[in-house]
Amino acid sequence: MKNKIITATEAASLVRDSDVVCIGSSAGLNCPDRVLAAIGERFRIEGSPHNLTVLSPIAAGDMYGIKGIDHLAQKGLLSAILAGSYPSGPSSLPSPAIWEMIGRNEIAAYNIPSGIMYDMARDVAAKRAGVLTKVGLDTFVDPRLNGCKMNEAAATRGEIVHLVEFGGESWLHFPNHAPRVAIIRGTTADERGNISMEHEGAVLGMVDLALAARNAGGIVICQVKRTTAAGSIATHSVHVPSTLVDYIVVDPEQAQATEILYDPAISGETRRPLSSFAPEAWGVEKVIARRAALELTEESAVNLGFGISAMVPQILVEEGQAEAVTWAIEQGAVGGVPLTGFAFGCAANAQAIFPTPQQFTYFQGGGFDCSLLSFLEVDAQGNVNVSRLAARPYLTAGCGGFVDITANARKIVFSGYFTAGGLKVSAGEGKLRIEQEGKIAKFIPEVSHVTFSGKRAVDRRCDVTYVTERCVLKLRPSGLTVVEIAPGLDLQRDVVAKAGIPLAIADDLKLMDERLFRPEPIGLTLRERSGAERATEQRAA
Numbered sequence: 001m002k003n004k005i006i007t008a009t010e011a012a013s014l015v016r017d018s019d020v021v022c023i024g025s026s027a028g029l030n031c032p033d034r035v036l037a038a039i040g041e042r043f044r045i046e047g048s049p050h051n052l053t054v055l056s057p058i059a060a061g062d063m064y065g066i067k068g069i070d071h072l073a074q075k076g077l078l079s080a081i082l083a084g085s086y087p088s089g090p091s092s093l094p095s096p097a098i099w100e101m102i103g104r105n106e107i108a109a110y111n112i113p114s115g116i117m118y119d120m121a122r123d124v125a126a127k128r129a130g131v132l133t134k135v136g137l138d139t140f141v142d143p144r145l146n147g148c149k150m151n152e153a154a155a156t157r158g159e160i161v162h163l164v165e166f167g168g169e170s171w172l173h174f175p176n177h178a179p180r181v182a183i184i185r186g187t188t189a190d191e192r193g194n195i196s197m198e199h200e201g202a203v204l205g206m207v208d209l210a211l212a213a214r215n216a217g218g219i220v221i222c223q224v225k226r227t228t229a230a231g232s233i234a235t236h237s238v239h240v241p242s243t244l245v246d247y248i249v250v251d252p253e254q255a256q257a258t259e260i261l262y263d264p265a266i267s268g269e270t271r272r273p274l275s276s277f278a279p280e281a282w283g284v285e286k287v288i289a290r291r292a293a294l295e296l297t298e299e300s301a302v303n304l305g306f307g308i309s310a311m312v313p314q315i316l317v318e319e320g321q322a323e324a325v326t327w328a329i330e331q332g333a334v335g336g337v338p339l340t341g342f343a344f345g346c347a348a349n350a351q352a353i354f355p356t357p358q359q360f361t362y363f364q365g366g367g368f369d370c371s372l373l374s375f376l377e378v379d380a381q382g383n384v385n386v387s388r389l390a391a392r393p394y395l396t397a398g399c400g401g402f403v404d405i406t407a408n409a410r411k412i413v414f415s416g417y418f419t420a421g422g423l424k425v426s427a428g429e430g431k432l433r434i435e436q437e438g439k440i441a442k443f444i445p446e447v448s449h450v451t452f453s454g455k456r457a458v459d460r461r462c463d464v465t466y467v468t469e470r471c472v473l474k475l476r477p478s479g480l481t482v483v484e485i486a487p488g489l490d491l492q493r494d495v496v497a498k499a500g501i502p503l504a505i506a507d508d509l510k511l512m513d514e515r516l517f518r519p520e521p522i523g524l525t526l527r528e529r530s531g532a533e534r535a536t537e538q539r540a541a
Contacts, residue, residue: 001230004193004248008038011221011249015039015049015181018079022121022213023069024184024206025060026331026345026356027087028258031068032185032223033061034251040071050076055179056083057117057205058331058356059397062258062342063089063096073097078107080157082148082177084114088397089342099394102150108157109150111387113141114330115360115404116174118205122357124176125211131174132166135364135407138453140387140399142172145450150398182213182220185254186240191230193242195222201257201266201346202331203239205357210244219246225254258342265348266339272348277337279318280311282519284469287427288415289315290516290524291467292372295413298526300325300369303405306397307374308415310340319524328368330401332356360401366408373402375416377447378466380501382454382475384414385447399451406452411463418442418468419498425469430514431488432470441500443480471495472512479504484512 012035015021025031043049054072060083061068068087072078078101087096102109112120119131140146143163149155164173184206186195197203210220222245256262264270280286289311296302296312302325304310316322317337326335327347335351338344354362362368376396377385387399406412417423419438426433454475457464464475472484481504485491496503515522 001191004245005227006247006249008034008249009042011035011247012038012042014219014221014247015052017049018051019049019181020053020055020177020179021181021183022055022179022209023060024182024204024209025056025068026058026202026204027342028062028064028066028255029201029331029345030185030204031061031066032183033066033068034254035183035221035223035249036060036068036071040074040077043074043077047076051079052077053080054078054082055117055177056081057114058400059083059085059087061087063087063093064259064342066255066258070097073101075101075106080108082110082112082117082160083398084112084117085397085400088394091392091395095394103393105151105153108153110148110154110160111150111398112148113399113403114401115364118208118357118360120174120177121205121208121212124178125208125215127215130176132171134171136172136403137170138456139403139450141403178216179213180216180218182209182218184209184220184240185223187225188233189222189224189227189248190233191227193245193248194233194238195224195240195245196233196237197239198237198269199225199256199262199267202333203353203355204331205355206240207244207355208357210240214244220244221247221249223249223251223254225252226250257346260343266346268350268353274317274322277314277317280314284425284427285311287516288467288469290522291472291512292413292415293524294513295465296325296370296526298324298528301328302326303328303363303368303371304338305371305373305402305405306344309372309374310338310344312372313337314340316524319521321524321526324526326351328359328362330356330359330363330405332359360404363401363405364407366410370411370413371405371409372413372415373405375414375466376442378443379447380445380479382457382464382480383447383450384452385449387451388449390448402451409462413465413467415467416442418470427517430517432486432517433488434494437498441498444500473503481506482509484510486512487514487517
């Protein structure tokens with residue numbers, strides 16, 4: 001047997017100038033940080049490798065100690081990056097170096113939906129003609145709007161997606177980008193190079209990236225926590241077979257996920273008691289999350305996104321409804337309790353950890369019942385922006401899986417504040433109080449980046465709801481319609497006058513449930529789907 005174990009420094013020496021390199025990671029989750037650090041260090045010393053193109057389906061690294069792509073964010077090392085998302089975090093932390101490079105046009109940067117990036121890897125591996133998809137039509141992904149470009153350097157470099165006609169219909173075509181190097185991660189490697197992932201919180205798309213590099217004539221470098229003798233890994237526990245792995249780098253200190261060195265409940269090795277999940281702190285975000293939870297129906301499969309929506313599983317735990325729905329997050333966890341904050345992407349007590357590319361196939365085809373997501377801006381057509389914040393771009397990760405998820409979803413619940421910029425609100429005694437109004441309207445005439453197309457959703461008869469602290473709106477063919485208002489507020493003064501666009505008012509306008517605005521549990525019981533809802537789902541499908 002060939003000895004595949006090498007040092008991180010030796011692995012870095014295998015990357016050549018102008019290579020296309022794909023990276024398997026999701027923020028801090030499964031990030032091959034030791035190998036990326038070695039590549040960055042080699043460039044600082046030798047000036048090589050330079051002019052790399054990086055493919056990253058989900059963000060590589062975070063802002064909490066796992067630098068990931070920031071190891072490579074050096075002028076001359078990178079020439080282009082195609083990523084589903086980028087490291088993001090709060091405004092209290094410094095901007096990641098990769099965002100600074102993008103802003104200075106030192107690198108051509110593109111934001112491609114994460115699911116499409118995994119589709120691209122599979123099509124490269126199978127030597128097909130590239131991805132042909134409807135995911136992204138009428139959003140910033142569409143070349144008629146933006147074509148995934150994040151800066152002027154990308155506009156100069158050229159198009160990576162084209163609008164084409166096929167079978168009498170409009171499609172998006174993403175040509176292939178074949179990697180010469182794949183850098184992936186697992187937990188254990190045996191002497192032959194078989195890789196298991198027993199300590200990982202997700203398996204992501206490591207096999208797909210390895211296949212893309214292997215079948216394109218390239219090499220695969222896998223970072224692991226430990227090694228073992230040949231034959232020690234049970235056959236069904238091998239996630240990446242030895243035939244796809246050329247080199248192994250060992251890092252005994254690799255972290256499991258963002259700010260988590262190792263938690264066996266995340267990797268499915270143990271189960272946490274539900275009593276160990278602390279209730280979410282009382283506040284207005286909890287009010288919004290509770291109202292979003294009221295949109296759920298019993299025994300549904302529910303996709304969950306980052307932001308306020310990520311609080312909803314904790315709400316269900318607190319309300320004794322932890323098993324009422326089955327959660328599905330893009331990194332691959334099915335069931336359990338998804339984690340909040342920047343550890344999002346993992347779930348404790350998951351029923352299964354599904355490969356991320358297959359999870360995206362499930363999402364792209366609309367196989368789930370409902371999606372809970374967040375918003376930055378909403379416009380008069382119901383379009384949503386979550387992918388670009390011009391003033392401080394690193395506060396959003398980009399689109400991630402958002403476009404894949406919403407393309408054919410049957411029901412979507414967006415959550416967020418009604419205004420921003422100094423807003424101060426409080427809840428208690430069954431009412432909402434606006435102590436200081438926000439300076440920035442979030443419901444505006446036209447969003448700066450179309451991550452979700454309201455028109456396409458209306459055409460598909462998708463059930464779309466926007467939940468805020470002060471009102472609930474529905475997207476109807478006639479436009480955005482206020483259907484509920486928080487107790488204690490005046491409709492004209494606090495809603496209509498504070499929106500940057502005209503809003504329709506439902507004839508049967510209701511008060512939001514007063515229980516939402518009290519700190520004690522609300523006695524949540526999820527209802528069954530009605531016959532009308534099932535019929536709507538069938539039409540949408």
